[in-house]
Amino acid sequence: MFARIANQWREARQSKSRLASIRLFTVLALDLIFINRPKDVHLNDHGIAYWMPQLGQQRLQLLDPIRWLIQVGWLAFIYQPPESSARPSPSQVKRRTQWFGYFSGSVNRILTIAATPLRPLVRSERRANIGLLAMGLAILAFVLTLPMDAAQQGLLLLIFWGIALWVRKQAGQFPMIVMMLLSFFVSTRYIYWRITETINWSHPLDGTLGFILLSAEVYAWVILLFGYMQTVWPLKRKIAQLPDNLDEWPTVDIYIPTYNEPLAVVKPTIMAAQAIEWPADKLNVYLLDDGRRSEYKQFCEQLGVGYIVRPNGVHAKAGNLNHALTKTSGDYIAIFDCDHVPTRGFLQMTMGWFFKDPKLALVQTPHHFFSPDPFERNLSIFRNRPNEGELFYGLIQDGNDMWNASFFCGSCAVLKRQPLEEVGGIAVETVTEDAHTALKMHRRGYQTAYLNIPLAAGLATESLADHIGQRMRWARGMAQIFRLDNPLLGKGLNWAQRLCYSNAMLYFLNGGPRLIFLTAPLAFLLLGSYIVYAPAVMIAVYALPHIIHANLTNSRKQGQYRHSFWAEMYETVLAWYILKPTTVALFAPHKGKFNVTSKGQRVDKNYFNWQISTPYIVLVLISLLGFIFGVYKFFTIEDDQQLTVIINMVWLTYNLIILGGAVAVAEEAKQQRSAHRVAVDIPIHVITESEHSFSARMVDFSAQGVGITLPSRQLLRPGQSIYLNIQQATSRRALRAEVISCRDDVAGVELKFANAEEEQAFVMATFGRLDAWLGWRPQQDEQPLASLREVVGYGLTGYQRIAAQIAPYLLPFFKHLNWIWQKLSTFLPIYPGKARKS
Amino acid sequence: MAIITVQSVFSGAGATTIAANLSNALLRQGTKLSTVDACSHNDLRLWYGMPLAQSGGWALGYLGKAPDSREFAFRSDFGATFLPLGEVSDKYDELTTQIESDPQQWLSWLKAGNDDWLIINLPSHCARLYQALIPYVDLHLSVWQAEPRVYPRMQQFINKQNLHSEVPNAFVFQENGVAPQLELNRDISNIINHELADEVLSPVGIMRDQHITEALATQQSCYEYSIAASANADFVELANWVVKKCSPA
Incomplete structure (x- = not known):
């Protein structure tokens, strides 16, 4: 064996330096010893460069060994390989050692038993096993309220965390439910502990501030639980077939x-x-x-x-x-x-369901946008990350559909006339008439359906101000419905529908709690108030698991539709602005008017929207003050309080990062075209006036123009008039066009429609294509670490942008801060198979 | 091994063009094949750069009971094997009659014992050859262009061959000279495509392209003449479909 190794060493030395050869051999050895590969992946499939992307770098850097050690440690102890789509072959299954099968079997059984009390809820079976449910709830209540000291609580939560990490990557809905249960348990225990043990009523300021924070936390807990319930089993409805006989199709x-x-x-x-x-x-x-x-x-x-x-x-x-x-x-x-x-x-695609279910009153499809929303545009992430709406249309509506609670979203939907007339038409009492109409139909016992296939596409809001305006309207409307036609009260709804609707409405009340979380650490740092009246160690063993479990569960549940930490940024931007309309609507639901969201505008140049970011800049300044106080406190306070200072400082730093991100979005990137170009790849023919036909590809289109790539250079020149020969449904159309620009093999073309019929043909061949919006969404797996890195990056960008606006001489400071972060982040482990972004 | 016949619905619809360029597209994909001209015009050779003065071909050889068709095969400078009809003067009728009497014998003579594909260009005016060969071919492309003649010609053809009652498996209508920029062409094309059943229509249309005419004028294949021509893409697409259609399922 040593001879063979020696042989390989010689081979390696032929092409590599001594240092590089040692590196290669070390990582090969590490690879063999440590890394837990998926069962069906062999070393040959993925070289070491897959597992340690750091090795792909050209030059060795001084601290690289530390990076490798971190990566190896992370791969060995934390990283879990994604569930492979390929099922293990029977022979491989047999090869699994006996003890592992036994172990996993028994754990599965234990988990099954643990989750049994919820099963009647999940399946909504009529014959719910009430005895078992009651017993489960009793045990749950007992365990939730069991007093424990820090060590016991810590141990319990470590076990839970272990289970959560273990089931996290198991495919299927059942591990998901286990994770939700664990998170529910940990968070409820935390809230119980907070309510019973951490409010110091003997000190009025501490008590009041503590109560405010606690109510925000209780709100967050309710939203978390309702959210779990809502999305516990997304329905993922398929298309239903229409009758063969066209005469049966309705008008x-x-x-x-x-x-x-x-x-x-x-x-x-x-x-x-x-x-x-x-x-x-x-x-x-x-x-x-x-x-x-x-x-x-x-x-x-x-x-x-x-x-x-x-x-x-x-x-x-x-x-x-x-x-x-x-x-x-x-x-x-x-x-x-x-x-x-x-x-x-x-x-x-949509009408088939009305034939399947005579009580069906609505089929809703997702709102899909082909232009970037302000977040996507101002942070340059269009089609790279799931956008803000994707969580709702990708997951929440599908979850609602399970409970027959998916609601009308105002557009891209089909309604049945008779139920609609029965509820008096579209609701007019609130400014979110769509959700309210659906609620009314549900109260009458009608069904609704959600079909998660983008079948229409539109323009996203043009600027951050418009975006906020639109959300303010939704927030106000939802609060209005909650006041005027509360889904928890009144007739006709089942408990799941009440819960789904309540969650949709309560969600928009997040403005206040969000602001409370953003300012909470300041209570201690600035005012010296102990708002959580408990030793720092206890806070750590209760609060951290609550946060970790909630994040793990949400990352698994929503990861595909919203990456970790992005929600904080989306919500923070809106928090201040939806606080007022929701509060007003709760107390005076009839106030306020409908504002129209504007579409199809231009932003001529980059500008910073001070008006919108003012509240956040104020928050940033106060937070910075708190930060300075914190540093001072750390050095002056008694030793046993230092952990408290650190916890608050960490929290504050996180808040500052999120606020930075919120500020970064306020710099409006310019948007010159009033017609958005949609990227595609469709084969077309270009016909010149001399009747020469070239095969080309349409690479983007807008309502008036098309971008094409040609098979070679200099086939067209600007000003030339041509025909674009496109496939439209089952026939071909040639549309007259003029070449506007030509660069290499890419040409920009403006269409010259002779009549409306030609324009329609073009719309049908582009926007109206059956598969126009399929495969549009980025299919990215969630990677919490990568998300964190990104969000921190955007936070710093925000500060850089403010600095550029108010104090350009501070710019180098933020640039250096960004540089330090870039360097620091190179020490973070990298997901196997991903190259580090430069 | 497949046998494909190409025939125009009316004179000038483009059977020769399609036979030659389809063969070239198939050849570039690695299909071994010979292209055979059975049309009395003897024009196929022009696509392969054969000088007009050269008048040799397989027809007289076949009539003269030559043992091996390979004696009359030519190879173009880009490697295509083709069999021109050659000068037959007044013997074309005799030739047709002989093929009609035993089409299988003719086909096996053309194959000359190898497994190559055969692409045969048939004359538009000769229903007899079509009738004789259709039972033995894997695919018959009946080439048409959207112009005023097409409707009456097609009707005549369909009635005469009794296609209303039954269409042979191998039979497909192939559209050539698709030009949606010309209103009349587009309208006629839409009517024909609408009236014919999907099963008898080739899904790939060949666009009207000046490159094709220019290629012929310079005695090159369209691919050699201009790589950017859309006709190349069309013929590749057609070749893909033909391969799929002719491969055993």
Whole structure:
């Protein structure tokens, strides 16, 4: 064997330096000894460079050995290989050692027994085993309230943590439920401990501040539990088939409500709606124009689309839709916001469910956006990270659907006329008329469905100010519904529906609690108040597991739809702004009016939105003050209090990072095109005036233009007029166009539509394609560490951006801070198979 | 091993063009094949750069009972094997009759004992050859272009061959000269595509492309003439479909 190693050494030395050879041999040995590979992956499949991406670097750096050690330690003790999609072959299963099978079997049994009390809830079986449930709850209550000292509590939670880490990567819904249960248990124990033991009422300031923090925590706990319940078993509904006989297909009215949007935004929607594949005599498209504009009327007449205006403007969008309901007579109503361009299969994909379930009143599909939202644009993460809406449309609505509680989102949905009329049309009492309408239909015993396939796409909000305005409206509306038509009260709903609706509404009350969390560490650092009246060690053994379990569970549950730590940033940006409307709506639900979200605008140059970031900059300044006080305190305070200072400082630092991220978003990146380009890859033909035809690929499109790549250079020149020969549904169309720009083999082309019919053909070949939005979402696995690194990076970017605005001489300081972070983050372990971003 | 026949629905619809360029696309994909010209115009050779003065071909050889068809095969400068018809003057009728009497014998003579594919270009005016060969071929491409003649010709053909009642498995209509930028072409194309059943339509249309004409004028294959021409992409796509269609399931 030694001879063989010697031989290999010689081989390695032929191509590598001595140092590099030693490195290679060391990592090979480490690889063999330490790394727990997935069972079906062999060393040959993934070289060492897969496990230790650090080794891919060209040059050795001084501290590299430390990086390797950290990576090896992380791989050996923390990292868990992802569940492989390939199932182990029977022979491999046999090879598993006996004890492991026994061990995992018994653990499984224990977990099964532990989770049994919840099973009747999960399956919602009528024959719930009440005895077992009661027993489970009794044991749970006993364990939750069992007093323990720090060491016992610590040990218990270590065991829990171990189980959570172990089941985390097991595929399937059952391990998920185990993780939720563990998290539920740990968090509830924490809250119980907080309520019973940590409020010092004998000191008025401590007591008051402590109570405020505690109520925020109780709120967060409720949201956490409701959230678990809501998404415990996402339904993931499939498409249902329509009857073969076309005569049975019902009549459908398509409503496109508009108020002040430019015609260029509305045009594609109308054209695509008209071309939705449905028997022509059973499909009617109506533009509901609340702006009463004559050019819209003209356009509709030209296209043969119904044009409806109403005498008054009461109740905004809801009123507009309700007026149209009295003017048309279709059995079903599909509603598209005026910028949501449907694909041609929209009705064929959605309508099937109405035949399966006669009590079905609504089929909702996701709102999909082909332009970047302010977060995506200002942080340059468009189509790289799951966006803000994805959690709701990817997971929460699917979770709601399980409980028959998925609700109407105002657009991209089909409603049945009869139930809609039964509840008095679209609800007008609140500014989120959509959710309220669905709630009313649920109260009448109707069913709703959610189909998680993007079948229409629209424009995201254009600026952070618009985004915040839109969310303020949602927040106010949800708070209004909670006040006026509380889902926890009243008739007709089952407990799961009450819970799902409550969660959707309570979620928008997060403004206050979020601000409390952002300022809580200051209570101790600035005011010297002990708001959590407990020794630092106890706080650590209770609070840390609560946070870790909640994060682990959410990371597994939501990871695909929202990466860890991003939620904090999204919510922090909105916190201040939704606080007021929700509070007002809770006390005076009838105040306030409907504001329209603007679409299709331009941001001419980069600018920093001071108005929006002011509250956060104030928070940052106070936090910085607290930070300075903290440093001072650390050196002056008695030794036994130092841990308290450290805990608060860590919390404050985290807050500062999140605030930095929130500020970073306020710098509006410029956006010059009013028509967004959608990246695609579609084969087309380009025909020149000399009748030469070239095969090309369409790489992006907008409502007016197309980007193409040609097979070689210099085939076209600017100013040349050409035809684009595209496939549209089953036939081909050639559209006249002019070459605007040419660089290498890429050309920008502007379309010159001769008539509306040509424009429609183009819309159908682009926005209206059946598969237009499939595969659009980034399919990225969640990696909490990578997410943390990113969020810290954006936090620092935020400070850099403020510095650039107010104190350019501070810029070098933040640049250095960023540099230090970049260097520090190179010590973090890297997920196998990922290259470090430079 | 597959036998593919190509025939225009009416004169000038493009059977020769498709036979030659489809063969070249298949050849570039690694299919071993020979392309055979059975059309009395003897034009296929132009696609392979054969000088007009050279008048040799397989027809007289076959009539003269030559033992091996390979004697009449030519190889183009890019490696394609093709069998021009050659000068037959007034013997074309005799040739047709002889093939009609025993088509299998003719096919096996053409194969000459190897396993190569055969792409045979048939004359548009000759229904007899079509009828004789259709039972023995794996694919028959009936080439049409969207122009006013196509509708009556197609109807005649369908009635005469009684395609209303039964369509041979190998039979497919192949569209050539697709030009959606021309209104009339687009409309006729839409009508025909709408009226014919999907099973008898080839899913790949060959775009109308000036590159094709220019390639012929310079006696090159379209691929040699211009690599950027969309016709190349079309023929590759057609070749892929043909391979799929002719491969045993």
